[in-house]
Amino acid sequence: MNEIYERCSIDSDRYVHDSDKKALKALTAIPGFTPLLRGFMKIWSERQLRIANMASNIKITEKQLPEYYDMLPPICHRLGIRVPELYLELDPSANAYTSGDNEPFIVLTSGLLETVPHEYIPTVLAHECGHIACHHVLYHTMGEMIINGAAQLLGFGSLISLPIQVAFYYWMRCSELSADRAAMVYDGCADKMIDICMRLAGADKDIGLNIDRNLFMAQAVEYKDMIKESAWNKTLEFLTISHSSHPFLAVRAYECNQWAKTKQFLRINSI
Numbered sequence: 001m002n003e004i005y006e007r008c009s010i011d012s013d014r015y016v017h018d019s020d021k022k023a024l025k026a027l028t029a030i031p032g033f034t035p036l037l038r039g040f041m042k043i044w045s046e047r048q049l050r051i052a053n054m055a056s057n058i059k060i061t062e063k064q065l066p067e068y069y070d071m072l073p074p075i076c077h078r079l080g081i082r083v084p085e086l087y088l089e090l091d092p093s094a095n096a097y098t099s100g101d102n103e104p105f106i107v108l109t110s111g112l113l114e115t116v117p118h119e120y121i122p123t124v125l126a127h128e129c130g131h132i133a134c135h136h137v138l139y140h141t142m143g144e145m146i147i148n149g150a151a152q153l154l155g156f157g158s159l160i161s162l163p164i165q166v167a168f169y170y171w172m173r174c175s176e177l178s179a180d181r182a183a184m185v186y187d188g189c190a191d192k193m194i195d196i197c198m199r200l201a202g203a204d205k206d207i208g209l210n211i212d213r214n215l216f217m218a219q220a221v222e223y224k225d226m227i228k229e230s231a232w233n234k235t236l237e238f239l240t241i242s243h244s245s246h247p248f249l250a251v252r253a254y255e256c257n258q259w260a261k262t263k264q265f266l267r268i269n270s271i
């Protein structure tokens with residue numbers, strides 16, 4: 001039996017990043033947000049997403065690729081959620097995402113399995129399960145539609161103002177930091193999340209490079225210091241990332257490393 005089952009489930013309230021909470025509050029307080037949500041809920045169908053998955057992706061189950069499916073139950077136990085459906089999608093880019101609402105599901109791309117070593121996949125899955133545990137998934141699905149232009153095609157694009165768009169992107173980036181923490185709650189350390197950031201930054205597993213985690217962390221600290229140096233650097237950072245759904249990898253690694261040193265993390269890790 002996996003020893004994680006002997007440990008308690010951890011409620012997401014214990015690890016959600018402060019910037020995630022604040023950004024969500026700011027996003028939902030924008031006057032146009034409620035009409036946008038109403039417009040989205042009118043046309044959106046969770047069932048349609050499931051149909052698309054069942055039609056085009058490989059459903060991972062106890063019998064189909066069990067080496068991946070079996071990773072999920074202990075993660076879901078630790079994060080206190082039901083086991084979601086899991087799919088494999090043919091896509092050369094290294095990615096994983098979670099969509100849906102009442103029946104959320106996780107998709108791993110073939111590119112992810114090529115880029116990230118097998119022993120890190122539970123960390124990726126714990127990050128995705130973290131989005132479910134933190135109740136990110138419905139707004140993430142909505143945000144993705146805004147990003148990929150589907151909102152325009154589906155007829156509620158006119159409800160998307162620039163402030164809403166920027167606030168959505170900002171909240172999505174902040175929500176990634178909470179999901180990274182969920183992965184750390186499962187792993188009991190920051191090392192694997194940091195290594196995944198390195199992998200996604202360029203250390204593909206097949207290249208066989210000998211990348212040093214400490215040097216990558218030093219690079220992350222140097223980056224943070226450089227941004228703090230001037231308001232102009234801060235502005236340039238914002239311009240570079242304002243339309244991105246994920247924080248910079250160096251920032252994610254830095255945040256994980258910092259949180260691993262806090263009493264909050266050590267307390268959670270002892271439960």
Ligand SMILES: [Zn+2]
Pocket residue numbers: 127128131176179
């Ligand atoms: Zn994520």
